[in-house]
């Protein structure tokens with residue numbers, strides 16, 4: 001599959017390298033310096049190409065959004081026309097800049113606000129495991145796959161993102177409509193709090209268990 005990445009940072013490169021290793025064709029975009037973008041493409045490897053944000057969007061059947069929350073809505077609004085009809089995998093979390101909490105939540109979500117910013121896109125919210133985990137030799141923690149909750153209003157788009165999540169060696173959980181991001185984003189915030197404020201470190205994840213197979 002062709003995947004365009006907006007945001008060449010820890011998450012963009014971390015997801016990119018897993019997908020590239022599984023044979024997906026990657027164009028990665030945005031860094032304030034061309035050198036950093038070239039380095040991001042090299043980190044992803046397997047022929048990943050650096051490009052402009054517009055080139056990444058044009059390339060992708062799926063466009064991965066991996067930007068800091070503070071620039072996310074403005075970025076998406078500027079690309080809304082070009083994103084029409086594309087699957088937009090939103091992996092952002094609407095964190096306050098100092099990571100002390102979420103900027104929005106429970107009566108809306110970052111995912112829903114992204115969908116309003118790009119009304120023609122098929123937005124799927126799926127917050128990836130911590131970048132430290134994505135950049136490790138294995139995504140497994142204590143032998144288990146981190147769960148990734150996948151929410152979106154288009155069932156086909158959700159299925160596509162679930163298969164990409166599974167290519168990260170994470171456990172995709174079909175969580176249903178995009179409005180469920182109101183709860184998955186705070187769950188992501190809990191992980192941030194535990195990892196960085198409570199001293200657990202970033203090699204943690206939540207795992208959904210249930211009697212019947214997921």
Ligand SMILES: NC(=O)c1ccc[n+]([C@@H]2O[C@H](COP(=O)([O-])OP(=O)(O)OC[C@H]3O[C@@H](n4cnc5c(N)ncnc54)[C@H](OP(=O)(O)O)[C@@H]3O)[C@@H](O)[C@H]2O)c1
Nearest residue numbers: 007008009010011030031032066067069071092093130131
């Ligand atoms: N890190 C994690 O473990 C983790 C886990 C789950 C979810 N998340 C979420 O994933 C998102 C990305 O996190 P990250 O850790 O990858 O952040 P990061 O390492 O800071 O990377 C962010 C990337 O976005 C780029 N960027 C900045 N302004 C932009 C703009 N206007 N348009 C397009 N791209 C822009 C940055 O470029 P420059 O470097 O040139 O500024 C950088 O390449 C955040 O919303 C975060 O909450 C992070």
